[in-house]
Every structure is written in C-alpha cells, then in structure tokens.
Amino acid sequence: MLRPVLLALASSRWLKSMMVRFPLARRVARRFVAGEGLEDALNAVRSLRAEDLMVTLDFLGENADTLEGAEESATQYLEVVQAIASAGLDSHISLKLTALGLDHGQEVCGAHLERILTAASRHNIFVRIDMEGSDYTEATMQIFEKVRSRHENVGVVLQSYLHRTRADVARANDIQGRVRLCKGAYHESPLIAYQDRSKVSENFVTLMKDLLSHGTYPAIATHDEQMIKATIQYAREHNIDPASFEFQMLYGIRRERQIQLRREGYNVRVYVPFGSQWYPYFMRRLAERPANLVFFLTALFKG
Numbered sequence: 001m002l003r004p005v006l007l008a009l010a011s012s013r014w015l016k017s018m019m020v021r022f023p024l025a026r027r028v029a030r031r032f033v034a035g036e037g038l039e040d041a042l043n044a045v046r047s048l049r050a051e052d053l054m055v056t057l058d059f060l061g062e063n064a065d066t067l068e069g070a071e072e073s074a075t076q077y078l079e080v081v082q083a084i085a086s087a088g089l090d091s092h093i094s095l096k097l098t099a100l101g102l103d104h105g106q107e108v109c110g111a112h113l114e115r116i117l118t119a120a121s122r123h124n125i126f127v128r129i130d131m132e133g134s135d136y137t138e139a140t141m142q143i144f145e146k147v148r149s150r151h152e153n154v155g156v157v158l159q160s161y162l163h164r165t166r167a168d169v170a171r172a173n174d175i176q177g178r179v180r181l182c183k184g185a186y187h188e189s190p191l192i193a194y195q196d197r198s199k200v201s202e203n204f205v206t207l208m209k210d211l212l213s214h215g216t217y218p219a220i221a222t223h224d225e226q227m228i229k230a231t232i233q234y235a236r237e238h239n240i241d242p243a244s245f246e247f248q249m250l251y252g253i254r255r256e257r258q259i260q261l262r263r264e265g266y267n268v269r270v271y272v273p274f275g276s277q278w279y280p281y282f283m284r285r286l287a288e289r290p291a292n293l294v295f296f297l298t299a300l301f302k303g
C-alpha cells in the first residue's frame with residue numbers, strides 16, 4: 001500500500017526541493033548515501049576495501065532533461081573514472097542511461113556511454129548499466145548489446161519482477177554479458193510485472209540458477225536472506241566455484257551480513273551512491289522497507 005505512494009513521491013519535484021534543502025533530511029539520508037562529494041565517495045571506497053569488500057560507485061544524477069544535461073552527466077562520470085584511477089582505488093562504477101540522455105534517443109546516450117567505457121577500460125574499471133523503469137528496459141538492453149560487442153568492461157542489470165526478464169537473461173547469456181540480478185525497485189503494472197512478492201522471489205531464484213549455470217560472472221544483488229541462501233545452496237549442489245559469481249548489497253543495508261559473507265569466502269560488492277541528487281534513490285530505499293520510513297520519521301522528530 002505504502003510502496004506505490006512512496007515511489008510516486010520519489011518523482012515529486014516539490015517534495016524533492018523541500019527535502020534536499022532540509023539539513024536533517026540530508027543527515028538521515030547519509031545512512032544510505034556516502035555523501036554529496038566525490039571525496040566522500042572515495043573515502044567510503046577506502047573503508048570498504050579495508051574490510052575486503054568490493055565496491056561499485058554510483059554518482060546520483062538526474063534524468064537529463066536537455067542535451068547539455070546529458071553532456072554534463074557524461075563529464076561527471078568521466079571525472080569519477082579519473083578520480084578512482086588517480087586515487088589508485090579498485091572500484092566499479094554504476095550509471096543510469098537516462099542521466100546520459102536516453103530520453104533524447106539511443107544515439108546520444110550510446111555515444112556518451114562509449115566515451116565512458118573507453119576511458120574506464122584504460123584504467124581497468126568495469127561499468128555497470130543500472131536498470132530503470134520498464135519504459136527504458138528494451139532500449140537499455142539494445143544499447144547494452146551494442147556496446148558489449150566492443151567492450152568487455154560493461155554489464156547490465158535485470159529485474160526479477162518483470163515477466164520479460166527470462167528472455168533478457170538468455171539474451172545476455174548469448175553475448176557473455178555480465179548481469180546483475182535484482183528484484184526491481186520501480187512501480188510497474190501487473191500487465192508486465194509480478195506484484196506478489198513470493199512470485200518475484202520465485203522468479204529471482206529461477207533466474208539466479210540460469211545465471212550461475214550459464215551466465216558470465218553474475219552478480220546476485222539482494223539483502224533477502226532466502227535469496228542469499230538459495231544462491232549458496234545452488235552453487236554448492238552444482239559445484240559452482242564461489243569465485244565465479246558475486247553478491248551485491250547496497251551501502252548501509254545489512255552491513256554485518258556483507259562482512260560475514262565475505263568471511264565465508266564469497267565475493268561481496270557494495271553499491272555506494274553519492275552526489276547531491278540523492279532524493280529519488282533515498283525514496284526508493286524507504287519504499288522497500290516500512291521500517292526505514294519509521295527510522296526516518298523518528299530521526300526527524302527527534303530533531
């Protein structure tokens with residue numbers, strides 16, 4: 001009930017402009033966001049690496065409304081690539097195609113992505129294309145397929161709540177495309193997406209098995225203990241080397257479990273968002289878990 005409301009509020013410009021100016025809200029958001037500046041992000045990478053956790057950095061941008069906006073986002077991602085390399089850090093980056101101008105067509109967006117991939121490959125940095133709402137799924141897959149034919153250092157995200165994802169996993173596997181599997185964070189219609197959580201999880205397990213058996217170094221991105229256990233069990237039963245896949249979790253969520261999985265010998269990567277445009281990301285995290293909303297409201301009232 002609450003989830004669609006919070007997801008709708010994630011795109012409210014009014015609430016966003018209120019929240020980002022409100023110091024207390026910014027402080028609470030820090031639970032899920034490493035900070036607003038690049039140096040905050042690099043510090044987060046350093047402390048996670050010290051715990052033997054791997055990292056992917058997500059610069060939180062907005063849908064580029066203009067071509068100039070897309071150009072600006074591309075420049076910012078290039079700066080992130082350069083900063084990781086200059087600091088001698090080991091980190092992936094995650095990006096959103098709408099920030100690179102997907103709303104202005106695949107050509108504009110594809111050209112920016114090409115530039116970023118070329119720069120990233122010079123420094124051995126892997127680039128993950130996050131998956132957004134279903135209006136963008138097919139275009140994202142098409143762009144991924146195109147750039148994958150020229151670049152090794154690129155992967156995509158697929159969402160188990162969408163009916164189409166089984167076919168998309170097959171498409172990715174066909175081109176040895178690296179997939180991050182997640183449940184999906186947007187509000188989607190019952191015509192195209194499972195609404196029932198148990199169906200989303202059931203499909204997640206089916207897709208996880210397909211990726212572990214036939215995929216290329218898949219990333220299993222979840223905090224759900226049942227999904228984690230199903231992955232470990234499937235890998236054990238099928239003699240799948242733990243080095244051939246990784247778990248991924250979000251910054252600030254289930255930290256102890258991240259460390260414990262690493263100690264058990266699994267590769268674990270933490271998704272670290274940073275930047276001033278943290279509002280929609282933060283709202284999606286609130287929508288995932290009512291307890292987070294309670295945490296947020298309590299912190300606000302405590303002031």
Ligand SMILES: Cc1cc2nc3c(=O)[nH]c(=O)nc-3n(C[C@H](O)[C@H](O)[C@H](O)COP(=O)(O)OP(=O)(O)OC[C@H]3O[C@@H](n4cnc5c(N)ncnc54)[C@H](O)[C@@H]3O)c2cc1C
Binds near residue numbers: 130185
């Ligand atoms: C590394 C990573 C990258 C992602 N990239 C994308 C993407 O590109 N596109 C996309 O649509 N979605 C993305 N997501 C989000 C994903 O789709 C889900 O919305 C999110 O991970 C919650 O699903 P879950 O599998 O953790 O299970 P859920 O069923 O939501 O949660 C299971 C349990 O995990 C814990 N938990 C889950 N979420 C939270 C939280 N916010 N705070 C505290 N505890 C929590 C709780 O104990 C909960 O009971 C990503 C997730 C991860 C981990």
